[in-house]
Amino acid sequence: xxxxxxxxxxxxxxxxxxxxxxxxxxxxxxxDDGDWQCLGGEEVDxxxxxxxxxxxxxxxxxxxxxxxxxxxxxxxxxxxxQGQWQKD
Numbered sequence: 316x317x318x319x320x321x322x323x324x325x326x327x328x329x330x331x332x333x334x335x336x337x338x339x340x341x342x343x344x345x346x347d348d349g350d351w352q353c354l355g356g357e358e359v360d361x362x363x364x365x366x367x368x369x370x371x372x373x374x375x376x377x378x379x380x381x382x383x384x385x386x387x388x389x390x391x392x393x394x395x396x397q398g399q400w401q402k403d
Contacts (some may be wrong), residue, residue: 323370327351334365339396345385349375
């Protein structure tokens, strides 16, 4: 599955650091239920979680369009915002 083919209003789990502090997204996970998680490199707990739409997330970081196709349960990561996405 590719994040580009999702409806733009589909919710995504992210963090306060990504959504409110412009931390770069370094890890993308498509969970077993088909839900996306887009996280930075910070240590987080439940209170740091934020829900945002795919459309809003793509506005924050258009490079997410280059994340490789993922099957449920797969993830991709990069070392920095300019890095290439690699499946884990």
